[in-house]
Amino acid sequence: MKLREFGNQDLLVSPIGLGMAALGRPGYINLGHAEDLQHNYDVDAMRSHSHQVLQTAYDAGVRYFDAARSYGRAEQFLASWLTNDILKDAPTIGSKWGYTYTADWQIDAEHHEVKEHALPVLIRQWQESLQLLGENLNIYHIHSATLDSGVLENYEVLERLWELKSHGIVVGLSLSGTGQADTLRKALTIESEGEKLFGSVQLTFNILEQSNKVLYQEASDVGLGIIVKESLANGRLTSRNQAPEFAEKAAVLNFIADAYETSIDAIAMAYVLAHDWCSVVLSGAANEAHLLSNLEAAKINLDRTDIETLDKLAEDIGVYWKTRSALAWN
Numbered sequence: 001m002k003l004r005e006f007g008n009q010d011l012l013v014s015p016i017g018l019g020m021a022a023l024g025r026p027g028y029i030n031l032g033h034a035e036d037l038q039h040n041y042d043v044d045a046m047r048s049h050s051h052q053v054l055q056t057a058y059d060a061g062v063r064y065f066d067a068a069r070s071y072g073r074a075e076q077f078l079a080s081w082l083t084n085d086i087l088k089d090a091p092t093i094g095s096k097w098g099y100t101y102t103a104d105w106q107i108d109a110e111h112h113e114v115k116e117h118a119l120p121v122l123i124r125q126w127q128e129s130l131q132l133l134g135e136n137l138n139i140y141h142i143h144s145a146t147l148d149s150g151v152l153e154n155y156e157v158l159e160r161l162w163e164l165k166s167h168g169i170v171v172g173l174s175l176s177g178t179g180q181a182d183t184l185r186k187a188l189t190i191e192s193e194g195e196k197l198f199g200s201v202q203l204t205f206n207i208l209e210q211s212n213k214v215l216y217q218e219a220s221d222v223g224l225g226i227i228v229k230e231s232l233a234n235g236r237l238t239s240r241n242q243a244p245e246f247a248e249k250a251a252v253l254n255f256i257a258d259a260y261e262t263s264i265d266a267i268a269m270a271y272v273l274a275h276d277w278c279s280v281v282l283s284g285a286a287n288e289a290h291l292l293s294n295l296e297a298a299k300i301n302l303d304r305t306d307i308e309t310l311d312k313l314a315e316d317i318g319v320y321w322k323t324r325s326a327l328a329w330n
């Protein structure tokens, strides 16, 4: 995979990155997550499993890896993998603060994570991430910033983020929900002497959730690096999705996948990569077979007519996020 500039942030990334939400903890919302981990939640087993997936990604040319404080031991597993000296060049690493992992390694925990975008949380979690990832850490995102959380008007927090930026960290935010556009527009206004605070945004975009394309192009035009998450709609845009109400869309996806002699998931990720403003699309695979299938997307150039056909599969934004919030932790 040919590396590319991450916005104008002086970082290089691969078109496909690896996200660790499903690799760093026993419980997650993706369809079939439990099977992927073969129900084996022993810490050492999960560490070596994640190292295998990380190494397979690296050997395939992946040079962006995405973690978060709330992904259980994801930063720890990433840090221990980064110490092995067979890595010829250092990948770009991103993490997130703002959610605290509270599941205590349980799948059926009452609360898996607690959200708080306050200064004491930033101070604590920055220290924890720095302790684990040190100089490997390049990008630090507010996890799922929303206007409601008030973080974009919390001047103590913004002050501290400007400090991180002055020490060479690319400061970013991840978005979520139907308010992605409003939150990003607000974030783009935060600047000092013409310099923007935020250099990275991580957002949900896929064949079912296609809103805000013009705004994402604008963010890219002013130099932000753009990371796309949930490109497979948490597994709904894969062969796993046998839901009767999805059958019609699955037929269109299968028809196009057959034409390119590939899989639905690769088509879904290739669709995201076909948007110029996208710097990196994340694979959320929890096993090597799924990862290798996702990586096929980098070899696919969808032609215009197929992109227009896929454009028509978009869901209403309210329906999309309602469906997502109903996905069970497993």
Ligand SMILES: NC(=O)c1ccc[n+]([C@@H]2O[C@H](COP(=O)([O-])OP(=O)(O)OC[C@H]3O[C@@H](n4cnc5c(N)ncnc54)[C@H](OP(=O)(O)O)[C@@H]3O)[C@@H](O)[C@H]2O)c1
Binding pocket: 018, 019, 020, 021, 022, 030, 031, 032, 033, 036, 066, 067, 096, 143, 144, 174, 175, 176, 202, 228, 229, 230, 231, 232, 233, 234, 235, 236, 238, 239, 240, 263, 265, 282, 283, 284, 285, 286, 287, 289, 290, 291, 293, 294
């Ligand atoms: N708010 C935020 O900041 C936020 C929120 C969500 C995600 N993220 C980031 O984005 C990354 C990716 O997002 P995501 O994992 O939530 O969603 P996703 O990429 O939309 O979905 C991944 C799901 O698709 C399944 N899958 C992948 N390839 C498959 C295949 N070939 N066949 C069948 N199933 C397949 C995976 O199953 P397996 O698990 O079985 O491989 C997993 O369940 C995360 O790891 C995280 O880094 C950030």
